[in-house]
Amino acid sequence: MPLPEDEIILKSNGSDLRLVVAEGLSRQRVDDELVRVAEEAENVLKGSRVVLDFQGRVVDEALLQSVLNRLVWPTGMRLLSWITLDGASQNFLRRSGFTVGEPPTERGNRPKACRPFLLFRSLRSGQRVEHEGDVVIVGHVNDGAEVFALGHVFVWGRLQGLVHAGYEGDDGARVVVAHMEALQVRIGRRVGYMDRGAAWWGHPVVISVDGESVLVDAFSL
Amino acid sequence: MERVIVLTSGKGGVGKTTTTANLAMALARAGHKVVAIDADIGLRNLDVVLGLENRIVYSLVDVVDGACRLKQALVKDKRVENLFLLPAAQTRTKDAVRPDQMKALCDELRADFDFVLVDSPAGIEGGFQNAASGADEALVVTTPDMSAVRDADRIIGMLESLDKHPIRLIVNRLRPNMVREGNMLDVSDVLDILAIDLIGVVPEDDNVVTSTNKGEPLTLNSISPAARAFDNISRRLVGEEVPFLEVDDMTSGGFMARIRRALGLKG
Numbered sequence: 001m002p003l004p005e006d007e008i009i010l011k012s013n014g015s016d017l018r019l020v021v022a023e024g025l026s027r028q029r030v031d032d033e034l035v036r037v038a039e040e041a042e043n044v045l046k047g048s049r050v051v052l053d054f055q056g057r058v059v060d061e062a063l064l065q066s067v068l069n070r071l072v073w074p075t076g077m078r079l080l081s082w083i084t085l086d087g088a089s090q091n092f093l094r095r096s097g098f099t100v101g102e103p104p105t106e107r108g109n110r111p112k113a114c115r116p117f118l119l120f121r122s123l124r125s126g127q128r129v130e131h132e133g134d135v136v137i138v139g140h141v142n143d144g145a146e147v148f149a150l151g152h153v154f155v156w157g158r159l160q161g162l163v164h165a166g167y168e169g170d171d172g173a174r175v176v177v178a179h180m181e182a183l184q185v186r187i188g189r190r191v192g193y194m195d196r197g198a199a200w201w202g203h204p205v206v207i208s209v210d211g212e213s214v215l216v217d218a219f220s221l
Numbered sequence: 222m223e224r225v226i227v228l229t230s231g232k233g234g235v236g237k238t239t240t241t242a243n244l245a246m247a248l249a250r251a252g253h254k255v256v257a258i259d260a261d262i263g264l265r266n267l268d269v270v271l272g273l274e275n276r277i278v279y280s281l282v283d284v285v286d287g288a289c290r291l292k293q294a295l296v297k298d299k300r301v302e303n304l305f306l307l308p309a310a311q312t313r314t315k316d317a318v319r320p321d322q323m324k325a326l327c328d329e330l331r332a333d334f335d336f337v338l339v340d341s342p343a344g345i346e347g348g349f350q351n352a353a354s355g356a357d358e359a360l361v362v363t364t365p366d367m368s369a370v371r372d373a374d375r376i377i378g379m380l381e382s383l384d385k386h387p388i389r390l391i392v393n394r395l396r397p398n399m400v401r402e403g404n405m406l407d408v409s410d411v412l413d414i415l416a417i418d419l420i421g422v423v424p425e426d427d428n429v430v431t432s433t434n435k436g437e438p439l440t441l442n443s444i445s446p447a448a449r450a451f452d453n454i455s456r457r458l459v460g461e462e463v464p465f466l467e468v469d470d471m472t473s474g475g476f477m478a479r480i481r482r483a484l485g486l487k488g
Binding site for chain 2: 027056058086140144
């Protein structure tokens with residue numbers, strides 16, 4: 001079920017909580033909503049492990065301070081990680097000492113314990129998904145967008161941007177694309193350079209590592 | 222209803238300033254009270270394209286610094302009622318203005334104008350953030366080539382994140398012959414990637430260069446293909462239903478041929 005586009009939603013995610021700040025919410029209303037959530041859900045948030053999900057929103061210094069002042073410190077919640085699709089914001093949050101992206105589950109820090117990351121939208125240039133597990137994108141990955149996954153990557157749309165599956169060196173990872181138009185795909189420690197003239201260009205493909213090479217296979221269901 | 226619209230692109234050289242000048246002129250000629258703000262501090266151009274460069278006394282930065290009142294810095298166009306320019310400073314840099322100052326400036330202008338058009342500098346840094354900060358809606362200008370489209374995609378993502386709505390697209394400098402020959406991205410290709418509403422397609426037109434050098438926007442008195450396209454965009458901006466030009470109509474030959482046919486002339 002799609003989430004409301006103009007609210008802050010608090011969801012249970014097993015043992016953790018996830019606070020989703022809808023992208024349709026104006027910047028002014030974000031501040032107001034943070035105060036509302038902090039007041040109404042203080043008992044729930046106190047001591048809880050919380051993931052803050054800002055979707056495609058830019059998280060800058062002002063928003064960071066607002067979240068800390070209005071939500072994190074007053075409620076006493078335990079901030080697990082920040083999620084934003086904006087690449088520059090991810091770098092900013094990391095430089096500020098925060099964890100970015102989906103946190104590992106309580107079963108351990110092993111990558112396989114990570115749930116797949118599902119994204120029902122397209123990634124624009126400058127946006128980035130980074131996840132310690134499999135990534136499924138139901139949308140396009142435009143030129144200039146990036147997807148980094150510890151596991152496999154599935155793009156149910158057009159791929160023109162950069163995908164790196166198995167980014168910690170897993171050559172067994174695969175990339176599955178519905179409409180292949182990317183000039184480069186990385187799997188594990190291999191980099192595959194794609195040919196615009198190939199028969200599979202613009203068609204569904206499965207990309208894997210075969211020995212030293214990155215192999216692209218057309219497929220149909 | 223007063224509207225503050227930022228014109229932006231990401232990539233430089235795609236025609237933001239030309240588009241701003243022509244839309245400002247077209248809207249003013251249609252009776253709307255318009256101010257065009259040159260937010261490209263340090264690299265001002267809008268004054269030249271509008272032909273108002275020799276009448277500038279104060280700049281946007283002077284207003285923000287409190288060196289003059291807002292009305293003192295506005296340059297009134299003598300050719301068309303209702304058209305004003307708020308010029309950029311040429312001797313300062315983009316960090317001379319903060320987003321909150323720009324927003325306050327735009328809010329002050331809302332009280333007096335129907336349309337506030339903000340010509341954004343290229344790039345995604347402070348200059349763009351300043352230009353966008355006071356706007357409600359955005360027009361993204363791109364040329365039909367991959368590098369410009371990729372930068373437009375980046376800018377659209379940032380505008381969405383800044384809660385600008387609606388964000389609409391202008392495809393500028395389309396070359397119909399190259400599209401027909403398959404050597405240039407078609408408008409549908411661009412829309413497929415950027416996935417926002419199209420508000421206009423402007424064909425490549427030599428008259429734009431001439432008009433820029435003369436400081437006379439095409440929408441002042443021209444009937445060239447680009448002038449018609451800019452005029453159509455201005456009408457769509459105010460909610461008119463205006464059909465899009467066919468590719469065949471986007472060249473002087475195509476347009477003139479239609480006029481000749483309408484007049485019953487051969488050739």
